[in-house]
Amino acid sequence: MNRYIQMLRMVSRTFTLSIEQLPKDIRDAVALSYLLYRVSDCLEDHATIEAAEKAQLLELWSKILEGQSAPAELTRQISNLDASDPEVYVAQQADDLIDYLNTFPPDIRTIIIDRVNETTLGMARWQKQGPYVKTEAELDDYMYYVAGLVGYLLTDLFAWHSPRIKARKNALLPLSREFGLALQTVNVIRGLRKDYDRGWVFVPQTFLKQADLTPDQLFMINFEERGLQVVRMLADKAEQHLQHGLEYILTIPRTQHRIRLFCIWPLFFAAKTLAISRNNVSVLRDEAKMSRAQVKTIVRDTTLLGWSNRWLHRYYTSLDYST
Numbered sequence: 026m027n028r029y030i031q032m033l034r035m036v037s038r039t040f041t042l043s044i045e046q047l048p049k050d051i052r053d054a055v056a057l058s059y060l061l062y063r064v065s066d067c068l069e070d071h072a073t074i075e076a077a078e079k080a081q082l083l084e085l086w087s088k089i090l091e092g093q094s095a096p097a098e099l100t101r102q103i104s105n106l107d108a109s110d111p112e113v114y115v116a117q118q119a120d121d122l123i124d125y126l127n128t129f130p131p132d133i134r135t136i137i138i139d140r141v142n143e144t145t146l147g148m149a150r151w152q153k154q155g156p157y158v159k160t161e162a163e164l165d166d167y168m169y170y171v172a173g174l175v176g177y178l179l180t181d182l183f184a185w186h187s188p189r190i191k192a193r194k195n196a197l198l199p200l201s202r203e204f205g206l207a208l209q210t211v212n213v214i215r216g217l218r219k220d221y222d223r224g225w226v227f228v229p230q231t232f233l234k235q236a237d238l239t240p241d242q243l244f245m246i247n248f249e250e251r252g253l254q255v256v257r258m259l260a261d262k263a264e265q266h267l268q269h270g271l272e273y274i275l276t277i278p279r280t281q282h283r284i285r286l287f288c289i290w291p292l293f294f295a296a297k298t299l300a301i302s303r304n305n306v307s308v309l310r311d312e313a314k315m316s317r318a319q320v321k322t323i324v325r326d327t328t329l330l331g332w333s334n335r336w337l338h339r340y341y342t343s344l345d346y347s348t
Contacts, residue, residue: 029056029125032118035111036063039294039320046286051186054133055287058178060115060122061090061141067112068103069148069171072223076152083149089123090142096120132185140178144170156225157240161262164213164229165206172209176201176273179288189278196276203269204292210263211295214256214302215312218244232258244309252309260303267296271341275334282332289327289337294320296344 033041033056044056068074068082082102088094096119106113115122126134147170158164180201184191213220213227220227226240233240236254243252270292277285294315302313323344330336 027053027056029053029060032060032115036060036115040291042324043287043290046283046290048186048283051182054129054137054182055179057122057125057129058137058141058182061126061137062144062175063112064116064119064122065141065145065148067110067116069152070223071106071113073106076155080149080152083145083152086119087142087145087149089119090138090145096123133182136178136181136185140174140181144174147171147174157230158227159230161229161231164227167227168206168209168213169202172205172212173202174205176203176205183277183281183284187278187281187284190281190284193276193278197273200269200273200276203266204273204288207263207266207270208291208295210259210266211299211302214259214263214308215298215314217256217308218311228255228259249306249309253304253306256305256308257303260299263295263299267292267299270295271337275337279332279334285331286327289331290324293323293327293341293344296341297323300345 030041030045033044037059040059041056044052044059047055064086065083068079068086071079074082082099085094085099085102089096089099099119100117103113103116106117108114108117126137129137147167151167151170158167177198180190180194180197184194184197190197217228221240221244226243228240228243230240232255233243235258236251238248238251238255242248243255245252270288274285274288274292277288279285297315297319298313301315302308305313307313326340327337330340
């Protein structure tokens with residue numbers, strides 16, 4: 026087994042499942058891109074690193090991606106972190122990942138470096154800005170950097186692989202941003218409590234004001250009914266992005282079934298997670314998750330019939346039910 030696939034499985038078995046569906050010539054590029062993004066994620070999310078240091082490390086990682094600094098400088102600075110954490114382990118392999126990146130064709134390297142680098146610098150800016158978002162527009166700005174750019178990168182790689190997708194690239198690019206924002210908005214809902222516990226609240230303050238809540242009250246038992254109002258606001262926002270994400274999938278030629286499956290699974294998992302989360306206080310207390318049985322059902326059904334746009338529309342609608 027490719028050691029990079031093994032590393033992927035350490036940090037996300039579900040996403041690895043999607044990557045393994047891709048055609049070989051882009052599968053390895055997407056796998057590497059995901060690992061490079063996880064280096065950025067580790068530097069942004071690690072609980073014991075202060076915000077100023079996170080910004081400095083992210084800016085260093087940007088210079089490494091651009092070939093202006095050596096990966097050894099980053100791995101030296103994070104050598105004290107616990108490598109039993111899968112994300113830390115991946116970040117500590119930065120020198121190996123850069124070596125692997127350099128084996129790809131120049132046009133693929135350019136796609137990967139440009140998109141991952143822009144995300145990394147956006148994360149650094151947000152670490153300097155602070156742990157709260159004032160408005161929905163600010164939330165969208167943050168999500169653009171951590172997810173919308175991922176959508177652009179994937180579309181770039183899909184278009185490189187397939188002339189038929191390349192012919193539709195102008196239609197796909199704006200939808201690919203929405204695809205990324207859809208997944209990230211659901212991630213925000215899933216991670217509300219975890220993010221709060223590490224000092225971040227990604228709920229727009231305008232949403233909290235509508236429910237007459239402070240960030241701390243959002244997670245207090247006495248305010249759960251009002252807290253669920255905020256969850257529903259986020260869920261409504263996620264649903265709008267998900268609808269555009271579905272349109273993105275339907276725009277990909279039906280002959281590209283493996284690429285469609287790669288996109289279908291995370292989007293449909295997000296739609297199902299959203300249905301489970303919408304009126305669920307577990308989102309405020311801990312986290313709401315899909316069951317393994319629900320994951321397997323979506324994978325089985327879409328593998329068989331995901332080539333049909335009409336069927337995908339109907340199936341997506343059926344995911345609205347949380348059971």
